[in-house]
């Protein structure tokens with residue numbers, strides 16, 4: 203017997219080591235310590251492998267320059283949002299997020315069902331969004347210790363770790379802020395908070411103080427998820443209710459029960475406050491659940507040998523929750539996909555470019571509203587803001603990619619000393635189609651980039667006359683006239699949109 207066992211083991215080892223060269227290669231390797239670098243590589247692969255089914259965005263940076271990633275999976279109108287590794291030592295939750303992305307995407311591609319869920323149909327109804335690693339600085343510190351950080355901060359990190367060189371128990375980000383105590387619902391009264399930056403439980407001086415929490419705030423507002431899951435590791439329980447409204451209680455309980463049944467996790471009420479899903483429960487009035495994936499292992503990491511059990515319990519639950527998100531969202535109306543070209547006049551520029559005062563998500567949402575952007579475009583716009591900051595320009599090639607067909611106006615020579623009641627006459631090369639002349643094709647903006655309603659248009663063969671607005675133009679002010687998409691009687695549409703500014707005497 204002994205001999206056979208040894209023989210089998212050797213055979214298995216040889217077989218395993220040859221796997222990566224075959225086409226049956228797994229895209230995610232979950233039975234290892236899952237690092238920030240591994241995730242980064244794997245995300246690149248998944249993005250390539252699954253076309254536009256899987257999209258990967260950078261949505262911000264940690265204080266030590268590590269990227270925060272958002273992943274889109276699916277094409278649905280409903281939005282489910284899953285995230286992992288708020289807590290550094292709980293990085294196995296990142297492994298789970300990554301395994302879900304890969305498995306569900308593969309199931310979509312091969313049109314197979316998983317746990318009774320037709321994945322293709324499901325991902326046509328619901329888009330699942332992931333932030334697989336909310337706290338990459340903390341994860342790096344927990345896994346690699348001081349080596350992953352510049353020597354200038356070693357003293358500070360050691361102090362927050364009570365002088366110990368062993369960072370295995372670390373939960374916080376690298377500023378010693380507990381990222382799951384950074385959300386405003388229940389923050390004031392959050393229990394057991396450490397008084398200053400520490401390896402665990404320090405809630406910071408105010409909600410959303412940590413950059414990572416700020417990004418989570420922003421992206422949650424933009425996605426406005428129908429259902430959220432924040433993965434943690436300790437104790438095989440589901441926290442599901444932190445002050446859920448009476449009216450949402452039955453819905454949220456039923457959804458949590460579904461997860462509980464599939465994963466075998468016990469449902470418990472949350473009592474600490476300031477956590478991500480507490481905020482979801484309290485502010486968004488949508489289900490927000492915190493599944494604790496593994497057995498309680500004390501003040502340290504849950505190791506990869508627990509992963510197969512974690513996966514067995516959660517792989518169908520992830521799909522069940524995506525299905526629930528679609529039920530929750532069925533009474534929501536969502537923004538449509540933008541397909542028409544976008545003409546960038548001064549007002550559009552104003553809507554597109556970030557201004558320093560307001561939070562970036564508000565600006566992305568403002569642009570979404572004004573320009574009728576799709577959710578994906580809005581996410582991309584936010585990602586672009588995070589990258590270019592104060593130097594964002596509408597000339598950036600990236601913006602054209604985000605918005606699709608972006609068109610600028612070409613300048614005509616400006617006019618000065620114009621009379622207050624001046625009527626402009628535009629002459630075209632050919633006779634124009636009367637129906638193609640309206641306030642979307644020809645319009646005037648004032649120096650505040652607001653529309654000035656022209657009194658009326660007169661169309662005569664190849665000429666359009668624009669009468670001045672009621673009460674005329676204001677003396678000394680500058681206006682800009684925009685002309686685009688005018689159609690000739692021969693069916694041809696003007697190729698280059700034009701703009702002309704003029705100053706009133």
Ligand SMILES: [Zn+2]
Nearest residue numbers: 289292434435
């Ligand atoms: Zn946790």
